[in-house]
Amino acid sequence: GENVEQHPSTLSVQExxxxxxxxxxxxxxxxxxxxxxxxxxKGPQLIIDIRSNVGEKKDQRxxxxxxxxxxxxxxHITETQPEDSAVYFCAANGLTFGKGTHLIIQP
Amino acid sequence: DVKVTQSSRYLVKRTGExxxxxxxxxxxxxxxxxxxxxxxxxxxLIYFSYDVKMKEKGDIPEGYSVSRxxxxxxxxxxxxxSTNQTSMYLCASSFPAGAYEQYFGPGTRLTVT
Numbered sequence: 777g778e779n780v781e782q783h784p785s786t787l788s789v790q791e792x793x794x795x796x797x798x799x800x801x802x803x804x805x806x807x808x809x810x811x812x813x814x815x816x817x818k819g820p821q822l823i824i825d826i827r828s829n830v831g832e833k834k835d836q837r838x839x840x841x842x843x844x845x846x847x848x849x850x851x852h853i854t855e856t857q858p859e860d861s862a863v864y865f866c867a868a869n870g871l872t873f874g875k876g877t878h879l880i881i882q883p
Numbered sequence: 884d885v886k887v888t889q890s891s892r893y894l895v896k897r898t899g900e901x902x903x904x905x906x907x908x909x910x911x912x913x914x915x916x917x918x919x920x921x922x923x924x925x926x927x928l929i930y931f932s933y934d935v936k937m938k939e940k941g942d943i944p945e946g947y948s949v950s951r952x953x954x955x956x957x958x959x960x961x962x963x964x965s966t967n968q969t970s971m972y973l974c975a976s977s978f979p980a981g982a983y984e985q986y987f988g989p990g991t992r993l994t995v996t
Contacts, residue, residue, distance in 0.1 A: 777942070782925070810984060819887070819973055819987030820926070865925060870977070870985055871916075871941070875925035 778803040782866050782874025790882050795856055797877045799866035800848040806868040809842060809849045814863045814876075823864075824851070856881050886910070887988035889974050895994045902961040904991050906974030913978050915957035916985060917941075917949065920971040932957055964995045 779802040789795045807828040812820035826833045826840045833840050842849040861881045866874040890905035916931040928941030930949040938949050950958045961968055971992050975985040
């Protein structure tokens with residue numbers, strides 16, 4: 777089955793700086809890679825996703841890149857703000873999730 | 884907006900009890916999922932369903948069963964609760980079949996004592 781590794785488990789950045797979270801997957805047949813944000817007391821919510829026919833996708837301050845050859849994909853958040861503080865999960869094919877990254881934005 | 888609701892936010896049960904966790908979605912989604920979330924382990928898929936009366940095992944089905952009698956409702960059943968089933972349980976739904984965005988409920992924090 778699919779296996780997803782996510783790093784780092786905790787990431788602390790200064791407000792205004794960029795944050796990068798990385799994931800690797802094992803199944804070369806996987807073709808859908810969503811990223812979810814989970815705020816305290818809530819369920820995860822999709823923030824961006826990418827399919828295997830695309831190398832990069834952007835939505836305002838958030839971007840995702842995909843390297844199919846290396847089987848890894850990354851979430852990039854620029855100009856971080858306090859409301860970006862949350863736990864972020866990557867997933868492969870939407871069913872196998874990484875262990876999560878706790879992003880802390882330092883004021 | 885898609886809404887996924889779970890019957891309880893917090894639940895405390897005793898070892899050996901039969902526990903039902905209910906999930907309802909209001910968007911006529913085909914697919915429904917149950918995950919458990921534990922610190923340091925992320926989200927792990929317990930069971931999912933692509934249609935009424937249909938179910939598939941996920942990665943950690945042991946000790947759990949599910950029921951989907953109606954399209955909008957997906958129930959997770961702990962036949963005999965144990966302390967190692969203390970966890971946050973998340974329900975999700977998606978449409979159509981295949982790899983698409985999942986919509987999550989707020990979660991049920993179950994404590995088994």
